[in-house]
Amino acid sequence: MQVETPAATKFFADRLAEAVERKRSQLVVGLDPRLDLLPVELRGDAHVARSAAADAVARFCCGIIDAVAPHTVAVKPQLAFFEALGADGLRAFEETCEYAHAAGLLVLADAKRGDIGSTARAYAAAYLEGEKPVADAITVNPYLGRDSLEPFFGACRRQGGGVFCLVKTSNEGGGDVQDVRLSDGGVLWQHVARLVAEWGEDLVGEHGLSSVGAVVGATHPRAVGEARRLLPRSILLLPGVARAFTSGPASALVAASRSVIYGFRQSGEDWRTGASGQAARLKSEIWAASGW
């Protein structure tokens, strides 16, 4: 009797790098489905029942996926908007992820999770493990330190998952904690960047990139350059274009959410046409700006 050996697990960073090069795109479309912003034709009874709202959200996300799939390497569903609809919302999240996978896209679950011990293991299991993981990568929070993220790194090693760790965020209050001055003269987020680089060292794939990436607010162009220097192997997930591609074409991803998925609200076009057009335009702009 022969024992079937599973194909060697490919690192997330390599899967992503191959997708970026094949599609010539570093665009990630963020799926932030807010009921009040959905196309009117989809809303139906969404204001009455949660299940109808969740159906509308799933239809919207799947329609957007169809529209942007040729132009994007990944979608980034934001868990909060699905959780706001409870269990029905989580079902819409699962449908959305499955649909994105069927469309050949990677799925980055924007969850910003972080907890300890068996709780962290449960989060890793929820998103990155099992026979068919819901997502390919997940965003996480570094405040609880290395052992809180170890279960995610384990999923990266064993199942080819990826992690994007919050390092420097673009919101107004981001500095409250991230910009605190340290005794070494630097600031906290630089310390966190060094930790993330260290945590990702043994997850560097064939393309020279690690499956442990970093979320960096590109509204701070100097911070992006500094993060690139501190995190030479990490894939940076940025909310806008910046000089972050010096470690290769797949060394940064640019996430765009509202400008793509709610583009129709400005242009008056059909929502799918609007999303597709915006994604195509952004993809080209980013590729050109990346210098590859």
Add this chain to the structure above:
Amino acid sequence: MQVETPAATKFFADRLAEAVERKRSQLVVGLDPRLDLLPVELRGDAHVARSAAADAVARFCCGIIDAVAPHTVAVKPQLAFFEALGADGLRAFEETCEYAHAAGLLVLADAKRGDIGSTARAYAAAYLEGEKPVADAITVNPYLGRDSLEPFFGACRRQGGGVFCLVKTSNEGGGDVQDVRLSDGGVLWQHVARLVAEWGEDLVGEHGLSSVGAVVGATHPRAVGEARRLLPRSILLLPGVARAFTSGPASALVAASRSVIYGFRQSGEDWRTGASGQAARLKSEIWAASGW
């Protein structure tokens, strides 16, 4: 025609303080439902289908609530274990919260959420807002700063919700970020504690306690004393007993999960009897140790 005016919203901190004094208990039972640890009689087909697993989890959590309700002021369901079962798991979470409310308990959603802008608003809406909020309070992560938590504070003001912000955690890697030495000579978690005190200032209720609490790892007894000093108005959520009650009987809560809900695995008792006995014992020990 008369317009009905809603009763003035009572602060979470006051609701909790009244429950603590009425029940003479500062015990919070953590609901961490791990399939492999459930009583055999509940497992049934839980290994086959997620919906059966979620049913088993809901039955377990409701049984534990019945068993511990006389001895505890709140339950703390850990979202990760429900999320690990997907949409079915989230339905079990909702059932559990509703059941706990019906049993007269407060619900602290252990979610450790933290995100920016409309995402943060969606998380606040998911757990603390609406006609019947799922939970009374939620654990959050401070890494993204004040504005990321403002939607939760808004829910505290308008709907009587509560927040427990991570400050100092008990896990091995907790120091990676939290113990970083700052230029002022202190360490990061002390800075975060001061921020949390500031954020909670305008949410102090009639009992002198704020609805913005703090999670503090009680495995560091000196840290608990220090946190108490830095956070005189905050309700501390601790994983064990410590000298934290100097700001009043409701100024700290002690969370116990596995020792209560899986007590039967040690004792061989019926799982409900085990949970009830452990909760009663802990409640008395904590009350005695609190010095009130």
